[in-house]
Amino acid sequence: MTEEHLLKGWEEFEPGATLFSFEGKPDQEVHHENNSVQHSVADWRVDKPVHNKEFCIDCQFCWVYCPDTSIIPDVDDKGKGIFGHIDYKHCKGCGICVDVCPTNPKSLLMFADHLPVEEALRQWPEKEEKK
Amino acid sequence: MSEMKQIKNLKQFSTSKERFQGGHRLCPGCSHSIIVREFVNATDDELCVSTATGCLEVCSTIYPYTSWDVSWIHIGFENAAAAISGVEAMHKSLKNNKKSFSDKPMKFIAFAGDGGTYDIGFQSLSGAAERGHDFIYVCLDNEGYMNTGGQRSSSTPIGGATTTSPAGKVSYGEKKLKKDMMQIMAAHGCEYVAQSAPSNWKDMVKKAQKSFAASGPVYINAVSPCPTEWKFDPSMSMEISKVMVESRVVPLYEIENGSKVTVNYKPKNHVPVEEYLGMQGRFKHLFKPSNKHVIEEWQKNVDAKWEYLLRREEAGI
Amino acid sequence: MEQNRIVWDGNMAASQAMRQAKIDVVAAYPITPSTPIVQNYSQFVADGDVDGEFVMVESEHSAMSACVGAASAGGRVATATSSQGYALMIEVLYQASGMRLPIVLNAVNRALAAPLNIHGDHSDMYLGRDAGWINMVANNPQEVYDLNLCAFKIAEDYSVRLPVAVNQDGFLVSHTTEALNYLPDDEAYKFIGDYKPHNPMLDPEKPVTYGAQTEGEWHYEHKMRHEHAMYNSFGVIEKVLAEYKELSGREYKFVETYQVDDAEEIIICMGSVAGTTQLAVDKLRAEGKKVGLVSVRLWRPFPKEELAKYLGKTKTITVLDRSAPLGSTGALYNEVAAVMVDNGYNAVLLNYVYGLGGRDMTIDHLTEIFNSAKECSDAGKRVKPLIQTINLRGKELSFY
Numbered sequence: 001m002t003e004e005h006l007l008k009g010w011e012e013f014e015p016g017a018t019l020f021s022f023e024g025k026p027d028q029e030v031h032h033e034n035n036s037v038q039h040s041v042a043d044w045r046v047d048k049p050v051h052n053k054e055f056c057i058d059c060q061f062c063w064v065y066c067p068d069t070s071i072i073p074d075v076d077d078k079g080k081g082i083f084g085h086i087d088y089k090h091c092k093g094c095g096i097c098v099d100v101c102p103t104n105p106k107s108l109l110m111f112a113d114h115l116p117v118e119e120a121l122r123q124w125p126e127k128e129e130k131k
Numbered sequence: 132m133s134e135m136k137q138i139k140n141l142k143q144f145s146t147s148k149e150r151f152q153g154g155h156r157l158c159p160g161c162s163h164s165i166i167v168r169e170f171v172n173a174t175d176d177e178l179c180v181s182t183a184t185g186c187l188e189v190c191s192t193i194y195p196y197t198s199w200d201v202s203w204i205h206i207g208f209e210n211a212a213a214a215i216s217g218v219e220a221m222h223k224s225l226k227n228n229k230k231s232f233s234d235k236p237m238k239f240i241a242f243a244g245d246g247g248t249y250d251i252g253f254q255s256l257s258g259a260a261e262r263g264h265d266f267i268y269v270c271l272d273n274e275g276y277m278n279t280g281g282q283r284s285s286s287t288p289i290g291g292a293t294t295t296s297p298a299g300k301v302s303y304g305e306k307k308l309k310k311d312m313m314q315i316m317a318a319h320g321c322e323y324v325a326q327s328a329p330s331n332w333k334d335m336v337k338k339a340q341k342s343f344a345a346s347g348p349v350y351i352n353a354v355s356p357c358p359t360e361w362k363f364d365p366s367m368s369m370e371i372s373k374v375m376v377e378s379r380v381v382p383l384y385e386i387e388n389g390s391k392v393t394v395n396y397k398p399k400n401h402v403p404v405e406e407y408l409g410m411q412g413r414f415k416h417l418f419k420p421s422n423k424h425v426i427e428e429w430q431k432n433v434d435a436k437w438e439y440l441l442r443r444e445e446a447g448i
Numbered sequence: 449m450e451q452n453r454i455v456w457d458g459n460m461a462a463s464q465a466m467r468q469a470k471i472d473v474v475a476a477y478p479i480t481p482s483t484p485i486v487q488n489y490s491q492f493v494a495d496g497d498v499d500g501e502f503v504m505v506e507s508e509h510s511a512m513s514a515c516v517g518a519a520s521a522g523g524r525v526a527t528a529t530s531s532q533g534y535a536l537m538i539e540v541l542y543q544a545s546g547m548r549l550p551i552v553l554n555a556v557n558r559a560l561a562a563p564l565n566i567h568g569d570h571s572d573m574y575l576g577r578d579a580g581w582i583n584m585v586a587n588n589p590q591e592v593y594d595l596n597l598c599a600f601k602i603a604e605d606y607s608v609r610l611p612v613a614v615n616q617d618g619f620l621v622s623h624t625t626e627a628l629n630y631l632p633d634d635e636a637y638k639f640i641g642d643y644k645p646h647n648p649m650l651d652p653e654k655p656v657t658y659g660a661q662t663e664g665e666w667h668y669e670h671k672m673r674h675e676h677a678m679y680n681s682f683g684v685i686e687k688v689l690a691e692y693k694e695l696s697g698r699e700y701k702f703v704e705t706y707q708v709d710d711a712e713e714i715i716i717c718m719g720s721v722a723g724t725t726q727l728a729v730d731k732l733r734a735e736g737k738k739v740g741l742v743s744v745r746l747w748r749p750f751p752k753e754e755l756a757k758y759l760g761k762t763k764t765i766t767v768l769d770r771s772a773p774l775g776s777t778g779a780l781y782n783e784v785a786a787v788m789v790d791n792g793y794n795a796v797l798l799n800y801v802y803g804l805g806g807r808d809m810t811i812d813h814l815t816e817i818f819n820s821a822k823e824c825s826d827a828g829k830r831v832k833p834l835i836q837t838i839n840l841r842g843k844e845l846s847f848y
């Protein structure tokens with residue numbers, strides 16, 4: 001779906017159909033209205049990943065392997081990257097983050113998109129015995 | 132000269148400023164964006180990127196949105212290398228004549244699929260590499276024309292079923308072996324040529340950083356498992372990538388200055404090719420008794436290639 | 449303005465103008481008959497006469513691709529080509545104009561194969577007709593030089609930002625030396641001015657995306673913005689040509705005319721044949737015949753209004769097309785015919801397909817064409833075939 005406010009008349013577009021990443025200077029980190037970060041792809045998702053911080057070891061595998069830049073890290077007081085939150089506006093529910101999560105039980109699991117996060121956490125499985 | 136960005140582990144890497152944003156339209160589980168992020172986030176230098184027509188291009192810049200936080204250009208399918216060579220030439224020209232827009236270090240990357248690299252963009256890549264532009268060419272190799280519905284390319288491996296090399300009553304799919312772009316680009320005398328897989332982020336980031344440090348043309352073959360056309364579950368992209376590496380289907384190796392081969396990773400356990408093939412719908416037909424010989428041929432080829440690389444590494448040539 | 453007099457061919461005239469423009473990047477590939485431009489420029493590089501980068505690419509497709517990359521990066525860019533090379537570039541010519549990049553292309557016009565032919569006709573220029581470039585036509589080396597300087601200034605104007613092709617006839621202009629006047633280097637550069645960047649990729653303070661995909665809700669608007677820029681360029685072209693006249697004393701118009709005021713038969717053409725036609729007009733005028741010439745300088749955007757001024761009173765108009773239309777009337781004819789209809793003019797119209805692959809067109813041939821037109825004028829209607837050939841061996845060939 002196209003956001004209505006971007007549907008301008010021909011005379012209002014930038015010549016050459018160029019697009020800009022930022023509003024102002026890049027170091028101000030304000031993304032332009034034409035940056036895809038403004039665009040939701042949440043409706044692509046059937047299942048969603050849910051994060052359980054109880055088991056998370058902040059390894060950041062989920063961050064590096066997420067194809068949709070949807071694991072948004074935080075920085076701890078030592079300046080190190082830790083798990084922050086899931087960006088549900090851009091997550092497409094591929095499940096890679098769950099697959100690469102190394103903990104036992106996993107700190108990320110897929111649940112039906114409509115299930116509330118609290119409910120998902122209540123359903124979290126126990127540690128799996130190694131066979 | 133630019134400082135090499137310190138990336139010792141993911142805790143450090145994940146503090147990087149993100150340069151490729153979400154909201155793009157690549158399929159769920161697509162490896163392309165994983166590779167792109169591993170690459171462009173591995174430097175703090177300014178970047179100019181060109182991209183050939185293909186999945187990455189189409190999905191990351193569908194008007195009115197761009198997913199790129201760096202300058203980016205797409206012209207056509209066959210000219211990602213020529214395009215970035217023009218950008219790089221302008222950078223050099225302005226710098227030499229003291230007309231640069233900025234003193235910040237600037238790097239130049241072209242991303243293209245295997246169609247835009249092995250096939251239609253081959254001449255443009257060869258030309259730009261021969262001319263010695265300071266650019267990095269990253270092939271996102273998913274072994275076919277996936278943006279148009281999965282047709283064969285000269286990167287499609289033997290036995291692979293695509294929409295133009297389908298398996299049928301009398302055919303086991305693709306008949307030709309995959310073209311060896313690594314050797315071809317090494318023969319161009321590129322300063323640095325390397326193959327990597329996204330599931331090994333460390334290998335990819337290391338190779339990205341070596342690329343950024345190089346001053347001549349660089350070629351990176353990054354294998355990019357494609358859930359949609361290889362036919363596997365989107366959550367499995369990194370598993371497939373791992374098995375590609377472990378089964379030696381995709382050796383992680385590099386060729387420096389046109390000849391010096393180093394195999395960067397040597398799997399300890401022997402994972403048969405059969406296991407890799409069995410994970411994907413595109414090879415399903417190979418498991419019919421009449422096609423067993425193709426799997427045997429696969430294994431033979433993989434072993435021979437691995438052997439060849441080890442011997443070259445040992446010989447130092 | 450004090451000017452230097454020198455003998456150059458069309459290729460050298462283009463090369464020298466490119467040198468004076470201080471281009472930041474030239475990416476080029478040699479092809480006859482534009483090869484000398486690429487060679488001359490290589491020599492300028494070898495002698496340190498130019499400061500920019502010269503990228504000797506592996507094909508014309510890559511030449512224009514590198515030009516597009518370089519122009520998006522943010523600097524002055526130019527190249528040259530002909531014929532098959534032009535055809536190989538064509539995909540990227542559309543990209544250059546759609547991205548609104550002010551690249552200057554010296555198109556040394558030559559026939560398109562098959563059969564292969566290295567000599568001049570307008571097949572390549574016609575091929576690029578709808579590619580969204582401003583197209584100017586230079587009929588001799590002096591014009592090649594002058595129009596090149598103007599081309600940079602027009603292309604780079606903020607309200608235009610479109611690529612410009614300067615066309616010249618292969619061999620007939622490109623390899624024919626003539627005495628001409630050129631400006632001192634600093635005056636030529638001052639006229640063009642410093643390059644004014646617009647959304648350069650190389651500015652890290654404003655990352656920009658070039659070449660996005662515009663589907664249903666967007667494409668039409670962007671194309672019409674391009675269309676609007678094309679029409680908008682008339683004013684800028686006029687202004688630049690006027691400034692150039694002020695500086696050099698040489699005047700250029702959208703359409704050049706000769707003896708048209710009272711002319712009953714007019715020939716309309718493009719390129720070097722205009723010079724020969726002018727001689728034919730002189731000869732026939734001396735015999736008391738009321739003939740005239742219109743030479744179209746601006747091929748795109750097409751100067752309909754300007755052309756209309758000269759076509760209202762004449763009896764017969766003969767349009768010369770130097771390219772085989774292969775199934776219709778010639779491209780220039782069609783433009784002229786449209787102007788006639790738009791304005792309710794009703795002179796007799798004739799179309800000649802001539803000069804293919806460099807075939808000669810002499811004063812005698814042009815005299816024959818004027819005479820044929822005169823028969824129509826006298827009859828008050830077309831008594832000749834619509835599409836005719838001239839200087840073609842074999843049985844007389846005409847259509848309609």
Ligand code: SF4
Nearest residue numbers: 066091092094095097
């Ligand atoms: S499910 Fe896929 S898209 Fe969503 S956060 Fe996990 S890896 Fe990213």
Ligand code: SF4
Nearest residue numbers: 056057059060062101
């Ligand atoms: S992969 Fe799992 S353990 Fe590692 S940071 Fe992500 S959620 Fe935490």
